[in-house]
Structures are given as structure tokens and as C-alpha cells.
Amino acid sequence: MNEQLFTxxxxxxxxxxxTRQxxxxxxxxxxxNAYYKVVAGSILADRIAKNADLIVRMRHLExxxxxxxxETR
Structure with a gap:
């Protein structure tokens, strides 16, 4: 999977x-929250060979x- 998607x-x-849409x-x-849930679910469902990749993606998402x-506060 393209890592650029998870920067x-x-x-x-x-x-x-x-949020605009x-x-x-x-x-x-x-x-x-809705977008977070969808992305987190897709990350966790992805069969990632390296656990480090999973952690980096989740940290970037958070x-x-x-x-x-x-920004909204």
C-alpha cells in the first residue's frame, strides 16, 4: 500500500x-469521528507485514x- 496515503x-x-462534504x-x-473510525478500521483490516508500519499509520491518524x-475549537 502507498505510504503517502497515511502521512x-x-x-x-x-x-x-x-467534514466539508x-x-x-x-x-x-x-x-x-466517522472518518477516524473508517480509516482506523481499514488500517486494522489491512494485512500489514510489519507491526511498525501499523503503529506509524495509527500515530499519524491520531x-x-x-x-x-x-482547528475547530
């Missing part, structure tokens, strides 16, 4: 885009979530 910057951009249906926090959530 903090890319995930932050995706969080922002998802769903602003009529969800609050910002609801959208952030970091991106926290940064975008801070």
Missing part, C-alpha cells in the same frame, strides 16, 4: 475534506485527528 498532512487534508448532515466532531479537531 499526517494527507490525513489532515482528508479530515477537512470529509458532510457539514449538512453532521457536526464537525461527528464527521471527524495526530491528524487531534490537529484538525483543535
Amino acid at each position: 499526517t498532512e494527507r490525513l489532515m487534508s482528508n479530515f477537512r475534506e470529509y 458532510n457539514e449538512a448532515h453532521m457536526t464537525t466532531i461527528q464527521a471527524l 495526530e491528524a485527528y487531534q490537529k484538525v479537531a483543535q
Whole structure:
């Protein structure tokens, strides 16, 4: 899988885009949580050979979530 998909910057951009696309249906926090759940589920379902890759992806996801959530406060 392309590791560029799981950089903090890319995930932050995706969080922002998802919240914009769903602003009529969800609050910002609801959208952030929904996107987080989908991405976390896909990361965990992926058959990653190296546990270190999994940890890096999850750390980037958490970091991106926290940064975008801070922007809304």
C-alpha cells in the first residue's frame, strides 16, 4: 500500500475534506469521528507485514485527528 496515503498532512487534508462534504448532515466532531473510525478500521483490516508500519499509520491518524479537531475549537 502507498505510504503517502497515511502521512499526517494527507490525513489532515482528508479530515477537512470529509467534514466539508458532510457539514449538512453532521457536526464537525461527528464527521471527524466517522472518518477516524473508517480509516482506523481499514488500517486494522489491512494485512500489514510489519507491526511498525501499523503503529506509524495509527500515530499519524491520531495526530491528524487531534490537529484538525483543535482547528475547530
